[in-house]
Structure formats: C-alpha cells, structure tokens
Amino acid sequence: MRTYAIVGTGALGGFYGAKLQRAGLDVHFLLNSDYQHVKQSGLVIESIDGDFTLPSVNAYDRAERMPACDVVVICLKTTHNRLLPNILPTLVKPNSVILVLQNGLGTEAEIAQILPHHSVVGGLCFICSNKVAPGRIHHLDYGEIKLGAYADGYQAMPITPMMAEIAADFRAADVAISPCADLLLARWQKLVWNIPYNGLSVVLDATTDRLMADPHTSALVAQLMHEVKLAAGAYDRDISEEFIHQMLAYTLKMTPYRTSMKIDYDAGKPLEIAAMFGTPLQFARDRGVELPLIGMLYQQLQFLNAATERRRENSTVDRV
Ligand SMILES: NC(=O)C1=CN([C@@H]2O[C@H](COP(=O)(O)OP(=O)(O)OC[C@H]3O[C@@H](n4cnc5c(N)ncnc54)[C@H](OP(=O)(O)O)[C@@H]3O)[C@@H](O)[C@H]2O)C=CC1
Numbered sequence: 001m002r003t004y005a006i007v008g009t010g011a012l013g014g015f016y017g018a019k020l021q022r023a024g025l026d027v028h029f030l031l032n033s034d035y036q037h038v039k040q041s042g043l044v045i046e047s048i049d050g051d052f053t054l055p056s057v058n059a060y061d062r063a064e065r066m067p068a069c070d071v072v073v074i075c076l077k078t079t080h081n082r083l084l085p086n087i088l089p090t091l092v093k094p095n096s097v098i099l100v101l102q103n104g105l106g107t108e109a110e111i112a113q114i115l116p117h118h119s120v121v122g123g124l125c126f127i128c129s130n131k132v133a134p135g136r137i138h139h140l141d142y143g144e145i146k147l148g149a150y151a152d153g154y155q156a157m158p159i160t161p162m163m164a165e166i167a168a169d170f171r172a173a174d175v176a177i178s179p180c181a182d183l184l185l186a187r188w189q190k191l192v193w194n195i196p197y198n199g200l201s202v203v204l205d206a207t208t209d210r211l212m213a214d215p216h217t218s219a220l221v222a223q224l225m226h227e228v229k230l231a232a233g234a235y236d237r238d239i240s241e242e243f244i245h246q247m248l249a250y251t252l253k254m255t256p257y258r259t260s261m262k263i264d265y266d267a268g269k270p271l272e273i274a275a276m277f278g279t280p281l282q283f284a285r286d287r288g289v290e291l292p293l294i295g296m297l298y299q300q301l302q303f304l305n306a307a308t309e310r311r312r313e314n315s316t317v318d319r320v
Pocket residue numbers: 007008009010011012013030031032033034075076077078080083101102103104125126127128129130131260272
C-alpha cells in the first residue's frame with residue numbers, strides 16, 4: 001500500500017488527505033500554524049459528499065520528522081514554494097512521485113529542478129474548498145482531479161503505470177480523478193477559469209455570480225479567456241470555443257463563489273499571482289505572444305499585492 005505525505009494541510013491537502021486516510025491509506029500530514037490543534041484533535045471534514053471526522057492523524061510540524069513516502073502531495077499555496085527545496089528532499093525515497101495539486105503554471109518544472117531524478121505529476125483540482133478553522137475543512141462543491149505527468153518543457157507524456165495506481169488510490173477514497181496525456185493543455189484549461197475569475201474577483205471586489213450578471217464584466221471574462229486560448233495556441237494546445245462556453249456555463253450555475261485568490265486578498269495574505277499570471281504571461285512572451293488584458297490585470301494585482309504586503313509589514317512593526 002502506497003504511503004502519502006501531504007505538504008500543506010489546508011483546503012486541498014486537508015480534504016484530499018483526509019479522504020485518503022479514511023480509505024485506509026497511510027497518510028502523513030505536514031502542517032504549519034494548525035499543527036498543535038490537529039495533533040491533538042485530528043481533522044474535521046464538512047463536505048457536500050458527507051461530513052466525517054478523523055480524531056487521530058499523523059501530524060508533523062517539520063518535514064524532517066516525517067517518514068519518506070511513496071507519493072508527496074504539494075498542497076501549499078504557490079506563494080510558499082520557496083520552502084520546497086528544504087521540504088522535499090527529506091520526504092522522498094528513490095522512486096517517490098511528487099504530485100502537485102496547486103493552481104497556476106510552472107511548479108512542476110521548479111520541482112523537477114529540485115529533484116531531477118524523481119517523477120513529477122501535476123493535478124488540476126476542480127474543487128471549492130476552504131479551511132475554515134485549524135483542522136476544519138469545508139468542502140463546498142465539485143472535487144474532481146485531472147492528472148498529467150510532467151516532462152521537460154511540459155511536453156506531452158503518456159499516462160504512466162504509477163499515475164494509474166495513484167488514480168486508483170484516489171478513486172478508492174471516493175475522489176473522481178482522470179489521468180490525461182497532456183499536462184500543459186490541462187494547466188492552460190484550468191487557467192481559462194482561474195485567470196479571469198480569480199483576478200477580477202480581487203480587482204473588482206466581486207464574487208463570480210456578480211461578475212457574470214453584469215454584461216460588461218461577463219464580456220471581459222470571455223475576452224480574458226480568449227487571451228488564455230491565444231497563449232495555449234502558441235504551444236500548439238487547442239482551447240476550443242466549446243470549452244470556453246462550458247467554463248462560462250459552469251460558472252453561471254456555481255453557487256455565488258468567492259475565489260481562493262479573493263479569500264486570500266480579504267484575509268491580507270499574499271496572492272498567487274506569479275503562478276497564475278506572471279508565469280503564463282512569460283510562457284506566452286517566450287513564444288512571441290503578448291496578452292494585453294491579462295498583463296493589465298497582472299499589474300493591477302501586483303499593485304494590490306504590494307499594498308497588502310506593506311500593511312502586513314507595518315502591522316508587524318507596530319506589534320514590536
Ligand atoms: N481552495 C480551493 O478550493 C482550491 C485551491 N486550489 C489551489 O490549491 C493550492 C492550495 O490552496 P489551498 O488548499 O486553498 O490553500 P490553504 O491556504 O487552504 O492551504 C495551504 C496550507 O499550507 C499550510 N502551510 C503554509 N506554510 C507551511 C509550511 N511551512 N509547512 C507546512 N504547511 C504550511 C498552511 O498552513 P497555515 O495556514 O497554518 O500557514 C495551509 O494550511 C493553491 O495553489 C490553490 O490555488 C485549486 C483549486 C481549488
């Protein structure tokens with residue numbers, strides 16, 4: 001039976017890790033501020049699929065105290081990826097697989113630099129989940145994961161036997177999961193949603209339903225989606241018009257949703273703008289494609305992120 005290390009036990013790591021443990025897998029959770037609470041009280045999952053509690057879990061506050069595991073699941077916010085060079089080497093065995101469940105683009109390449117001899121798999125999570133308190137996860141909607149193997153330069157890779165085995169573990173944990181043969185296409189497809197909605201929800205202080213209800217912003221959402229289509233096309237990945245209409249329809253029927261970036265902004269936390277905006281813009285530029293609308297949204301988000309950072313620093317100075 002495969003062992004799993006969950007790096008970052010929050011909205012995603014807490015939810016999927018708890019599902020894997022409930023299915024009988026050997027799961028080890030790396031935590032930060034929630035460590036003492038989770039070590040004492042375990043994890044509580046409030047889910048549309050049914051609530052459950054794990055009174056006792058393998059909780060750790062330092063990676064070096066964890067066992068090396070077969071699958072290391074990266075569930076940190078991408079704003080914490082600077083920690084990975086210190087965290088990852090202690091968690092892997094020679095044939096471990098690193099599974100990246102983060103949004104955005106580029107993390108798999110970063111990890112391949114840190115661990116050049118290990119397999120890296122990307123996972124796109126179509127889930128609405130929030131960590132509402134230490135060790136308490138609220139799973140609001142959806143939950144499916146799309147898996148793709150990473151290869152140098154994001155070249156398409158066939159589905160590997162290990163991916164099939166990991167998918168079997170997640171299915172045994174009652175998680176819908178589908179391996180695919182093109183991680184880069186899957187990442188561009190997820191950005192078709194994340195770039196417009198995460199970005200505009202922060203800049204315009206709006207939930208997804210309000211962005212869709214207004215004709216000006218719903219048109220802007222579609223224009224941003226088409227810029228992502230242009231970027232993907234520069235890498236010979238086709239984002240169809242039908243897919244764009246599916247994403248618009250998917251959002252129209254979603255419960256009014258505050259995106260993960262808006263939740264972070266309202267909480268005064270750093271925003272995942274490098275992974276979700278900066279790197280995609282650079283990928284496009286590397287192929288001679290300029291994305292003016294996404295570029296402007298990125299500049300606005302950088303302005304807001306810097307203001308939040310200054311407020312965080314000032315409040316730290318005030319507390320001294
Ligand atoms: N939430 C969602 O519905 C979705 C999220 N995603 C993506 O998934 C990724 C994870 O997001 P999400 O789960 O929402 O984020 P969360 O902030 O809920 O979870 C991240 C966790 O990492 C922990 N952490 C921070 N630093 C460390 C550390 N040094 N060691 C161990 N743990 C640490 C945080 O703990 P603490 O708070 O104590 O610092 C937190 O619990 C992001 O890329 C996000 O965009 C993708 C689809 C949907």
